[in-house]
Amino acid sequence: MSLKKILTIAGSDTSAGAGMQADLKTFQEYNTYGMVALTAVVAMDPETWSHDVTPLPIELLDKQIKTALSIGPDAIKTGMLGTEEIIERAAKAFQDSNAQYFVVDPVMVCKGEDEVLNPGNTDAMIKHLLPLATVVTPNLFEAGQLSGLGRLTSIEDMKRAAETIHNRGAKHVVIKGGKALESDKALDLYYDGKTFTLLTTDKFQSSYNHGAGCTFAAATTANLALGKSPREAVIAAKGFVASAIKHGWKMNDFVGPVQHGAYNHVEKIDVATEEV
Ligand SMILES: Nc1ncnc2c1ncn2[C@@H]1O[C@H](COP(=O)(O)OP(=O)(O)O)[C@@H](O)[C@H]1O
């Protein structure tokens, strides 16, 4: 079987736990061929770790997308997009490609930062990205924004949000309760337009979880490219990221990344599923 090719349209996290670095590391763990069209560069102040986000000129993104599409990605993932113009270009990249799968990780905030990247982006994501998404992977906050329901605090809230996001065009929705939902387990809700499935693992340490969301969406994309159904792809991705979090490590006084290779090289973790 030929190597599956995956393009991520995402930002660079210099600390390399999240962003396109997390995507490439994860794609490699699945023996898929990762490519990048870079949208923005994130640097951190070594004294405070506050994030400095610089979007790249749109012409530069256009050139990268042109190159990557000429190589023929089987799947495309989006991460930090940063501006409405970039969001539009990411949607167009998928439409212009022959890729079968489009995974949208609607990054709105970075962990440890509470400032939303750009409030106008939410409307642009709803308009341009959701109608094309094979799978969309919002965290609890992002699901509240994309659904317009605001703060979500229960599985019932997550179900309503998933329905709304599905009605806005995303074929498969997985809302990550993991980090933000009050629960002693790490719960994510998957919805395919018919059935709600709760995906559960134990909750592990949450100090060193930088990049968990990117890693989960990248693993979902790789599993889709390898031929798994969306449902099987998100279940497999959850096991992959659970192990990455369990074996996350302290980088400095501010941050600790997940260990992207933990599932393959340290410990496999099972995921329980239940219709709700
Ligand atoms: N402490 C934890 N233990 C186990 N799994 C977790 C934990 N925190 C988050 N997860 C899982 O990691 C994935 C990413 O979730 P989350 O950290 O909420 O996303 P994001 O990084 O986008 O905010 C989800 O599958 C979530 O359930």
Ligand SMILES: Cc1ncc(COP(=O)(O)O)c(C=O)c1O
């Ligand atoms: C470039 C980039 N993309 C995405 C994210 C989101 O990361 P997470 O997977 O922790 O949600 C970050 C956070 O720092 C980032 O720097």
Ligand SMILES: [Mg+2]
């Ligand atoms: Mg995220």
